[in-house]
Amino acid sequence: MDAVTRLLADLVAIPSVNPMGRLLSGPEFLEGGMSDYLCDWFDRLGVRYIRRTIAPGRDNILAYYEAPNSHKTILFDAHQDTVPVEGMTIDPFRPEVREGRLYGRGACDIKGGMAAMLIAFERLVKERPAGSASVVMACTVDEEFTHIGSSDLANYEHGASLAIVAEPTRLDLVDRHKGAVRWKIRTKGVACHSSTPHLGKNAIYRMGEVLGHLSSYAQSLGKERVDPVLGPATLSVGRIEGGQSVNVVPDWCHVEIDRRVIPGEDLAECQARVYRYLNEKLGDIPDIEFLPPWVRMPALSPERGGSDTWREGVVDAIAHATGRTPSVIGVPYGTDAGPLSERGLPCFVLGPGDIAQAHTKDEWIELDQLRTAVEAYFEIAKLVG
Ligand SMILES: [Zn+2]
CATH class of the missing domain: 3.40.630.10 (Zn peptidases)
Incomplete structure (x- = not known):
């Protein structure tokens, strides 16, 4: 050898x-x-x-x-x-x-x-x-x-x-x-017994709205931001977690975002742009939280x-x-x-x-x-x- x-x-x-x-x-x-x-x-x-x-x-x-x-x-x-x-x-x-x-x-x-x-x-x-x-x-x-x-x-x-x-x-x-930026988006609700859901606020339903907009955002991103060699910037939701039990209206839900970055993009701006987009589509969003990225790779x-x-x-x-x-x-x-x-x-x-x-x-x-x-x-x- x-x-x-x-x-x-x-x-x-x-x-x-x-x-x-x-x-x-x-x-x-x-x-x-x-x-x-x-x-x-x-x-x-x-x-x-x-x-x-x-x-x-x-x-x-x-x-x-x-x-x-x-x-x-x-x-x-x-x-x-x-x-x-x-x-x-x-x-x-x-x-x-x-x-x-x-x-x-x-x-x-x-x-x-x-x-x-x-x-x-x-x-x-x-x-x-x-x-x-x-x-x-x-x-x-x-x-x-x-x-x-x-x-x-x-x-x-x-x-x-x-x-x-x-x-x-x-x-x-x-x-x-x-490069890549990865972070969590969390929705916050109000928990209550699932037999009286009108008394609570369902964080998973709220995440459903967020996901619809993230999907549209990902599609527009693929058209707007394209590197001639590497192709488009992308956004993908890779994981979702939420709720305590089937008989409790969930007061939390989070998803994990994988945002692939092309040369010339500002990493901090990637997250800010998504936040602004959701704000524009959903109005006031105090119940939607962006956690700091755990990966930021240029x-x-x-x-x-x-x-x-x-x-x-x-x-x-x-x-x-x-x-x-x-x-x-x-x-x-x-x-x-x-x-x-x-x-x-x-x-x-x-x-x-x-x-x-x-x-x-x-x-x-x-x-x-x-x-x-x-x-x-x-x-x-x-x-x-
Ligand atoms: Zn390696």
């Missing part, structure tokens, strides 16, 4: 499941085991690193390669967490290699990309190629839920002037993607960070490493590059594997891509420097 496959097998065998906001605990949850492993790994490599606590049991790890006489620093970013494992048809934490693939939770998203970045980083440290950039290797927490790791990193003095974020892109280069675009000035160099480096010129594309899903680019850092998303295998019940990655990714990351640090 080659070094990157061995490292990936190690990473997959360490559970780092994101509880996704649920109150779950146990050895398979959170990133602690991964962080311990990474610190040992950087210790053995003999590089400086820091372990920065973002939340209890959740630490970003940042390791430093200081290139001789370099003027530029590149940030490599890969997240430590994975999505949950319920419903998987393979053993999620026992990596298995067959037919040129490695199977296991996180193999594709994004322990594969992380393993490839780490091996490229190790080569830089050992070979110290002339003219290469310095590299900060950042392993972040909580990418799959609220991005607290990359949001912290975005405000940290990492000194980088370009970021490469690992996600499965089949080694194409992503320079734009949508969109990525070349305009925001100015990644277009780096594009040619990065494309050449990838082509040099892989023998194939990557397509420069946009994707609908969000990544750590959203928060990282918010303060103007140019970012690209690049990694081995296909998003079609991410989060699946038999997640896998092609080992050929994994090995090629090592070369691509190494070459970017070498040529872009």
Whole structure:
């Protein structure tokens, strides 16, 4: 087994499941085991690193390669967490290699990309190629839920002037993607016995009115706000909950909103616009409450960070490493590059594997891509420097 496959097998065998906001605990949850492993790994490599606590049991790890006489620093970013494992048809934490693939939770998203970045980083440290950039290797927490790791990193003095974020892109280069804002809308009513409903005020009926208007709003949004590459901004209601019991008129109901954002949209304004729309349609709405968003992930675009000035160099480096010129594309899903680019850092998303295998019940990655990714990351640090 080659070094990157061995490292990936190690990473997959360490559970780092994101509880996704649920109150779950146990050895398979959170990133602690991964962080311990990474610190040992950087210790053995003999590089400086820091372990920065973002939340209890959740630490970003940042390791430093200081290139001789370099003027530029590149940030490599890969997240430590994975999505949950319920419903998987393979053993999620026992990596298995067959037919040129490695199977296991996180193999594709994004322990594969992380393993490839780490091996490229190790080569830089050992070979110290002339003219290469310095590299900060950042392993972040909580990418799959609220991005607290990359949001912290975005405000940290990492000194980088370009970021490469690992996600499965089949080694194409992503320079734009949508962002997201997620929040709850709550309706408030007056509870009473269901045999005398006229004495109460039904919060679920009220939510029914709200939902009708949200559906119309979502349709108009799809026509008004369209990115030429990424398509329309969208709004979707994904969950609903309310009431205490069938024999009580409910005094509360809430829905969860997923608003996908296109480049150029103001995140705070997304919520405000929905509020104004409901206000206009329903009149006075003191019984309708908007809770603060638990996800606010900016969109990525070349305009925001100015990644277009780096594009040619990065494309050449990838082509040099892989023998194939990557397509420069946009994707609908969000990544750590959203928060990282918010303060103007140019970012690209690049990694081995296909998003079609991410989060699946038999997640896998092609080992050929994994090995090629090592070369691509190494070459970017070498040529872009
Ligand atoms: Zn990911």
